[in-house]
Amino acid sequence: MANKLIDIVNISKSFGDNLVLDNLNLYIRQNEFLTLLGPSGCGKTTLLRILGGFESADHGEIIFEGKNINSLAPNKRKLNTVFQKYALFTHMTIAENIAFGLKIKGKTSSYISDKIKYALKLVNLDGFENRMPDSLSGGQQQRVAIARAIVNEPKVLLLDEPLGALDLKLRQDMQYELIRLKNELGITFVYVTHDQEEALTMSDTIVVMNQGYIQQIGTPEDIYNEPQNAFVADFIGESNILSALMVEDKLVKILGVDFPCVDIGFGKNRPVDAVIRPEDVELVTPDKGILQGIVSHLIFKGVHYEMEVEANNFTWLVHSTDMFPVGTNVGIYVDPYNIQIMKKPKTEDAEAVGVEE
Numbered sequence: 001m002a003n004k005l006i007d008i009v010n011i012s013k014s015f016g017d018n019l020v021l022d023n024l025n026l027y028i029r030q031n032e033f034l035t036l037l038g039p040s041g042c043g044k045t046t047l048l049r050i051l052g053g054f055e056s057a058d059h060g061e062i063i064f065e066g067k068n069i070n071s072l073a074p075n076k077r078k079l080n081t082v083f084q085k086y087a088l089f090t091h092m093t094i095a096e097n098i099a100f101g102l103k104i105k106g107k108t109s110s111y112i113s114d115k116i117k118y119a120l121k122l123v124n125l126d127g128f129e130n131r132m133p134d135s136l137s138g139g140q141q142q143r144v145a146i147a148r149a150i151v152n153e154p155k156v157l158l159l160d161e162p163l164g165a166l167d168l169k170l171r172q173d174m175q176y177e178l179i180r181l182k183n184e185l186g187i188t189f190v191y192v193t194h195d196q197e198e199a200l201t202m203s204d205t206i207v208v209m210n211q212g213y214i215q216q217i218g219t220p221e222d223i224y225n226e227p228q229n230a231f232v233a234d235f236i237g238e239s240n241i242l243s244a245l246m247v248e249d250k251l252v253k254i255l256g257v258d259f260p261c262v263d264i265g266f267g268k269n270r271p272v273d274a275v276i277r278p279e280d281v282e283l284v285t286p287d288k289g290i291l292q293g294i295v296s297h298l299i300f301k302g303v304h305y306e307m308e309v310e311a312n313n314f315t316w317l318v319h320s321t322d323m324f325p326v327g328t329n330v331g332i333y334v335d336p337y338n339i340q341i342m343k344k345p346k347t348e349d350a351e352a353v354g355v356e357e
């Protein structure tokens with residue numbers, strides 16, 4: 001495993017009464033592509049800004065290569081930030097935009113022109129030196145912003161939703177570009193997005209955040225296949241998420257009905273979340289179901305049918321290669337192995353009143 005490059009230790013941050021990061025701990029390794037993923041307002045950008053030195057934490061430490069950098073100014077850190085809005089100087093050519101920071105640092109003109117050539121080549125914009133920013137597409141402008149960051153030879157690139165302003169096709173192309181770039185540069189990327197597909201495609205490690213807490217840290221495969229709580233399961237892919245009660249080991253009460261499951265160790269009468277992927281809900285004849293319901297919605301999706309089934313006041317999302325017309329009475333069966341029992345997400349712990357441990 002590569003070395004630890006950044007250690008984020010007990011970081012907390014509030015804006016007034018709004019606690020945005022709550023005692024957050026995380027480390028980032030050399031050459032890692034680490035993505036902070038979470039819904040709008042969960043604190044991703046705030047954490048990135050604290051890393052970049054644009055914001056200071058109320059508590060905690062940012063350790064970079066073993067040294068506390070809390071009070072180091074942004075331009076003294078070996079981290080460079082690329083924002084969603086490319087923030088290019090519109091009255092300067094592409095070359096002048098890229099040269100700007102280097103000139104301030106007093107670099108020689110031959111050093112600067114070499115760097116410009118090198119960086120433009122890396123982002124596939126050879127020959128764009130004399131163009132003006134407004135003659136470039138959004139994707140090209142974002143590449144210039146990345147080139148401008150690269151010439152500073154940072155050890156870490158902090159990217160805050162850098163593809164957010166681009167249309168879908170361009171975004172997908174740029175995702176591959178960024179992975180290539182990271183591999184060629186051999187540096188660390190810390191990437192902020194609220195787009196789960198983007199996170200799954202690009203990352204070595206995903207940090208799922210919600211309301212200032214880290215919900216899960218793992219590889220894309222871990223996060224998708226073994227979500228640790230219902231929030232993560234819901235955020236990554238589609239799921240039926242049901243508030244449930246662990247009756248005893250291997251038995252969970254969902255919508256008032258006992259379902260056999262395989263999980264043990266949650267304790268008796270413990271409120272949990274039961275998560276069932278749509279492809280794991282089996283529709284059978286009513287007498288063979290654990291629950292009975294009626295099909296309320298049907299869409300043909302090519303590979304499968306997507307259906308909604310109303311049962312016990314819950315709308316079940318079902319993916320099946322068998323088609324059941326709207327209005328059909330069906331039974332719902334779920335294999336015990338396909339019911340994932342999860343602790344309530346951390347922010348809901350307080351609501352689990354009367355819990356027997």
Ligand SMILES: Nc1ncnc2c1ncn2[C@@H]1O[C@H](COP(=O)(O)OP(=O)(O)OP(=O)(O)O)[C@@H](O)[C@H]1O
Pocket residue numbers: 015018020038039040041042043044045046047194
């Ligand atoms: N300078 C500030 N002053 C006051 N509140 C702020 C400030 N910056 C951020 N916040 C608040 O902190 C919370 C977290 O914001 P942050 O930008 O970190 O979230 P985010 O996860 O990056 O969201 P998004 O994906 O929408 O950018 C939000 O409630 C936001 O309104």
